Amino acid sequence: MNIVTAASLNVASASEPAQDLWQQSLRDAIRSPEELCDILQLPAEYCAAAKRASTQFNLFVPREYLAKIPPGQPEHPLLKQVLPLAEEELTVAGFSRDPVGDREALITSGLLQKYASRALLVVTGVCAVHCRYCFRRYYPYDSVPKGEENWKPVLEKIAEDPTIDEVILSGGDPWMLVDSRLQSLTDQIAQIPHVRRLRIHTRLPVMIPSRVTDTLLRSLTGTRLTPFVVVHINHPLEIDTQVVVALNKLIDSGAVVLNQAVLLRGVNDSVDTLESLCRDLVNLRVTPYYIHQLDRVEGSGHFEVSDTCAMEIISELRSRLPGYAVPRLVRERPGGANKEVLA
């Protein structure tokens, strides 16, 4: 490992070993609405809308993910998650730029502490995909500490608070950091005696499954901390052979793997779709943890599902599936002591 050279970089660097295919995937990812529309043979009006809507929050999607979407299907549930639509430009009452009160919960640069015993570190602003519904599209990521030395105050805060027994690495996507950076961060966290668990919130195993390398796994399971990984899969069609391989590697490494999904109109707001997602997950040893009601962030109004409808879907799921296969329906709320559990 080259702890020194890559330590101050936030994302993939050329100094990582050549076998890191995932970094090549990031470089090759689609950033241009024209190219996406061309590959998927979408009608011209979608391309024009995507060009306009992507000026607000740009398009970014790895080719691995795009490969799961057949051409000529503008309404495909995977495409809807990544294609900027004209609807994003609509102003919807109640939708704002900081819907979950994250700015208030910011203890110090990079550290969010909203809930008892858990500290969440925003370790990077970047992701392997730009999900159109994401509440972090307006997050002030400029304030994320960059170099290793800038994380000192955050680690000191955690060290000073013996009530914290779990550290969550989030972002952005924490697995966008290079392995050496992750390793040194987890080593430092493991040195704080009262911290017992390390949790990673990531979409990379689904977006770029080759990200799950042996070196990455070492940073996850190589300390005394009990490792949890919360992946983010919204639709059963996101799970292909490569994703299965990545999930298996994570679980075989000893991590507890959970899934969180976001309930999205036109993507997964159907009992059959979610039933099939939850079945696939438990068959893979992944426990469905949360299904989130949408955070009401500007530009995402068209994805919202009403609470009544959401609760009906969960109740129907409960009648079809084993208890452990039904995720809790939750919502983030500013100032609450926990996520609000709706069902």
Ligand SMILES: *Cc1c(COP(=O)(O)O)cnc(C)c1O
């Ligand atoms: C969601 C969240 C957590 C984790 O909550 P769990 O209910 O333990 O999954 C921690 N911190 C913040 C800021 C969160 O938004």
Ligand code: SF4
């Ligand atoms: S991967 Fe997660 S943080 Fe990144 S854009 Fe998607 S939902 Fe947002």
